[in-house]
Amino acid sequence: METLLPLAILLVVTLLLCAAILIVTQVLGPKNPVPSRLESYECGIKPESGSHVPFKSSFYLIAVLFLLFDVEAAFFLPWALVYRDSLAEGPALLWALLVYLGLMAVGLFYILQKKILKLN
Amino acid sequence: MTALDFVIAALKAIVILVAVIQVVPVMIYVERKVAALIQDRPGPNRVGPFGLLQPVADALKFLLKEDPIPLYTHRLLYTLAPFLSLIPACLVIAALPIADKAILFGKEITVQIADLDVSLIYVLAIGSLGVYGILFGGWASNNKFSLIGALRSASQMVSYELPLGLAAVGAVMIFGTFSLREMVVQQDGTLLGVLPNWGIFYQPIGFLIFLIASFAETNRLPFDLPESEAELVAGFHTEYGSMKFATFFMAEYMNLATMSGLMTVIYFGGWHLPWVTDAQLLEWVGSQNVLCLIQVFTYIFKVSVFMFLYVLIRWTLPRFRFDQLLALSWGSLIPIGLLNIVVSAVLMYFLGGK
Amino acid sequence: MKEAVFTFFSLFTLLTAAGVILSRNVIYSAFNLVLCFFGLATLYLLWGATFISMIQILIYAGAIVVLFVFVVMLLNFEKPTEQKTRLPIIILASAGVWTLALILLRVLSKSLGEIPVLETTTRASVRTVSKLLFSQYLWPFEVLTVFLLALIVGIFVLARPEGEEAK
Numbered sequence: 001m002e003t004l005l006p007l008a009i010l011l012v013v014t015l016l017l018c019a020a021i022l023i024v025t026q027v028l029g030p031k032n033p034v035p036s037r038l039e040s041y042e043c044g045i046k047p048e049s050g051s052h053v054p055f056k057s058s059f060y061l062i063a064v065l066f067l068l069f070d071v072e073a074a075f076f077l078p079w080a081l082v083y084r085d086s087l088a089e090g091p092a093l094l095w096a097l098l099v100y101l102g103l104m105a106v107g108l109f110y111i112l113q114k115k116i117l118k119l120n
Numbered sequence: 121m122t123a124l125d126f127v128i129a130a131l132k133a134i135v136i137l138v139a140v141i142q143v144v145p146v147m148i149y150v151e152r153k154v155a156a157l158i159q160d161r162p163g164p165n166r167v168g169p170f171g172l173l174q175p176v177a178d179a180l181k182f183l184l185k186e187d188p189i190p191l192y193t194h195r196l197l198y199t200l201a202p203f204l205s206l207i208p209a210c211l212v213i214a215a216l217p218i219a220d221k222a223i224l225f226g227k228e229i230t231v232q233i234a235d236l237d238v239s240l241i242y243v244l245a246i247g248s249l250g251v252y253g254i255l256f257g258g259w260a261s262n263n264k265f266s267l268i269g270a271l272r273s274a275s276q277m278v279s280y281e282l283p284l285g286l287a288a289v290g291a292v293m294i295f296g297t298f299s300l301r302e303m304v305v306q307q308d309g310t311l312l313g314v315l316p317n318w319g320i321f322y323q324p325i326g327f328l329i330f331l332i333a334s335f336a337e338t339n340r341l342p343f344d345l346p347e348s349e350a351e352l353v354a355g356f357h358t359e360y361g362s363m364k365f366a367t368f369f370m371a372e373y374m375n376l377a378t379m380s381g382l383m384t385v386i387y388f389g390g391w392h393l394p395w396v397t398d399a400q401l402l403e404w405v406g407s408q409n410v411l412c413l414i415q416v417f418t419y420i421f422k423v424s425v426f427m428f429l430y431v432l433i434r435w436t437l438p439r440f441r442f443d444q445l446l447a448l449s450w451g452s453l454i455p456i457g458l459l460n461i462v463v464s465a466v467l468m469y470f471l472g473g474k
Numbered sequence: 475m476k477e478a479v480f481t482f483f484s485l486f487t488l489l490t491a492a493g494v495i496l497s498r499n500v501i502y503s504a505f506n507l508v509l510c511f512f513g514l515a516t517l518y519l520l521w522g523a524t525f526i527s528m529i530q531i532l533i534y535a536g537a538i539v540v541l542f543v544f545v546v547m548l549l550n551f552e553k554p555t556e557q558k559t560r561l562p563i564i565i566l567a568s569a570g571v572w573t574l575a576l577i578l579l580r581v582l583s584k585s586l587g588e589i590p591v592l593e594t595t596t597r598a599s600v601r602t603v604s605k606l607l608f609s610q611y612l613w614p615f616e617v618l619t620v621f622l623l624a625l626i627v628g629i630f631v632l633a634r635p636e637g638e639e640a641k
Contacts, residue, residue, distance in 0.1 A: 003234050003235050003236060004234065004519060004520070005125070005126070005129045006129040006130075006132050006133045006214070006233045006234050007133075007211075007214050007233065007234040007236075008479065009129055009130050009133040009134075010133040010137060010210070010211060010214050010233055010234075011211065013133055013134055013137055013210075014137070014206070014207050014210040014211060015207070017137075017206075017210070018203040018206060018207065021203075021363055021367060022199070022203075024183055024363070025182075025183060025185075025187045025362055025363040025364075026187065028183050028184050029183070029184060029185055029186045029187045029362060029363075030186050031186060032186060059271050059275055059544055059548060060541075060544055060545060060548055061629070061630075062275045062278065062279060062446070062544075063274075063275070063278065063540055063541040063544040063545075064541060064629050065450075065626070065629070066278040066279065066281070066282065066537060066540070066541075067533075067537045067538060067540075067541050068622055068625055068626055068629075069282050069454070070278075070281070070282065070285070070532070070533060070536070070537045071533060071537075071622065072619070072622055073282055073285045073286060073289070074285075074529055074532060074533055075615070075619075076285075076286070076289040076461065077241060077285075077288075077289060077292060077298070078525070078600070078603060078604030078607055078608070079604065079607075079608060080289045080290075080292035080293040080461075081292055081296065081297070081298060081600060081601060081604045082296075082601060082604045082605050082608060083293050083296070083465065083468070084293060084294070084295075084296035084468065085296060086608075087468065087469060091469055093608055094465055094466070094469050096608055096612055096615075096616070097461070097462070097465055098462070099616055099619075100615075100616065100619050101458060101461070101462060103616075103619045103620060103622075103623050104458065104619065104622075104623075105455075105458060106623060107622070107623045107626040107627075108450075108454065108455060108458070110626060110627060110630070111450070111626060111630065112450065112451055114630055194499075194501070196502075197501065197502070197505065200505075236524055237524055237599075237600060238524045238525055238527075238528050238600060241525070241528040241529070241532065242528055244528075244532060245528045245529075245531035245532040245535075245536060246531065248531070248532060248535075248536030248537070249508070249512075249531065249535060249536060251536075251540060252505075252508060252539075252540075252543075255540070255543050255547070256501070256505065256543075259501060259543075259547055260501075267547065270547075271544070271547060271548075274540065274543075274544070278537070278540060281536075298525075298600060
């Protein structure tokens with residue numbers, strides 16, 4: 001709790017800063033809305049359709065793969081933490097790593113080989 | 121907890137936050153001057169001596185501009201998005217140990233906002249939240265360029281978060297801790313008598329991965345695809361103007377400072393001067409507070425070197441294509457990161473301990 | 475003080491969780507979900523479970539919701555489609571909710587007395603978790619990895635990129 005107090009204060013100060021930025025621009029900036037200024041930007045022509053159109057699914061694959069590998073990478077962290085101290089007790093953790101990493105490498109190799117991430 | 125504790129905590133948070141925000145004007149000036157130098161033109165030189173007041177003029181201009189909310193946008197998310205970038209950028213600095221400790225009001229004060237025992241993961245975790253500002257901003261703008269920019273940017277940021285994490289794992293293995301402060305403390309002294317006892321000499325590959333990934337995480341050239349002004353107008357902030365636009369940039373520069381700080385702390389000994397241990401230095405200067413001041417300046421110097429590197433590289437290298445970018449992360453950095461972990465683990469096993 | 479902060483973040487978490495369900499627009503649901511996970515992480519932090527707290531942000535808020543937002547942005551169902559709620563769905567959903575509620579009740583009633591509420595844990599806590607994970611729970615952990623590998627293959631089979639139809 002002692003260490004969390006400055007963190008909480010930082011959060012509050014940050015939120016105040018954000019509020020200040022919002023309010024100051026509202027107060028200082030001129031307000032003079034011209035219809036053409038409020039249109040969404042398009043290269044020289046009138047916007048054709050809404051921007052929210054279905055999109056390439058490759059982006060979805062990136063997100064899913066990121067999620068899976070992020071979970072796998074997150075397991076490395078606790079492992080790395082205790083690895084140095086565990087060396088005194090033999091290579092048990094080294095073997096655990098090699099098995100784990102072997103499986104992860106198979107997955108990575110699979111997606112690379114299938115060229116899932118080949119865009120365009 | 122006394123009132124004094126509270127005041128100290130508040131001061132720490134506010135002073136360090138304000139200090140880090142000062143990175144923004146300094147970087148605006150440096151970036152423009154270096155750009156001018158490289159492109160053989162004078163750069164800002166009208167406002168104040170050597171154009172030094174240019175950032176002030178820029179800031180005032182941002183504040184004094186109209187702040188329109190375009191029609192067809194999703195107003196709430198559109199307004200919130202810049203702050204969704206800024207808030208994580210402000211929060212991550214809490215974990216960076218700037219210097220050891222000072223003694224004020226008869227109390228030992230660590231020059232770090234929060235000394236969490238998981239500060240390394242804290243930086244990675246909170247840093248990963250920065251992607252929402254871009255994602256929501258691009259979506260809420262209701263503009264095709266913004267949406268494409270946001271999607272590209274988010275894919276880039278998530279793809280490079282993995283190598284960043286894997287590089288960090290290497291460092292955690294060496295130091296056996298998640299605490300950035302303990303990492304710095306362990307980097308005191310010399311290695312084999314000649315080299316500074318810094319992380320880079322234990323994890324050179326890890327450092328390179330970290331450096332490259334940090335460029336992508338902060339959306340800097342050669343990884344500035346989210347903006348890529350030649351292709352996507354301005355990427356996810358096409359529809360943003362005035363201070364909202366500036367807020368995105370504040371966040372970007374603060375992230376730059378954080379990444380530089382993180383590299384300093386993990387790989388370059390943090391607040392330590394090379395070849396001198398803290399104990400020796402304390403003997404020479406005789407006062408903990410003076411020592412603390414030296415440490416702060418050492419830290420700032422090291423961070424500045426990295427920031428300058430970012431600026432130099434921005435004006436040196438061309439931009440990647442999007443598929444090259446993904447191939448670099450998934451095809452090279454992540455496998456190398458994994459290999460780095462295995463090699464380090466095996467080496468540590470045979471060399472015993474370190 | 476501690477209790478006040480804890481109550482604040484508990485309420486924050488609950489409110490944003492309600493926001494996830496009640497938002498008309500899916501993007502706002504995702505936005506609320508981020509806030510909800512953030513609130514949860516602060517609760518863990520207040521309990522002293524720093525590692526879990528950070529993983530909560532790193533994985534849930536930083537990766538899973540990114541996936542949600544990607545899906546929403548790619549599919550772009552901006553207007554909520556009017557759907558008639560059919561009776562079987564209602565029955566199935568309520569059965570699920572009630573099962574979950576009963577399990578929760580059972581777990582809570584068994585362990586409520588043992589939860590160390592607001593107890594500051596020592597610095598060793600992360601280390602303890604890690605040691606347990608790689609000794610006592612090593613096998614479940616490795617099995618989990620195989621499971622993740624299966625997921626990677628499964629995803630590719632399900633979401634094959636265009637032009638790579640089954641040959």
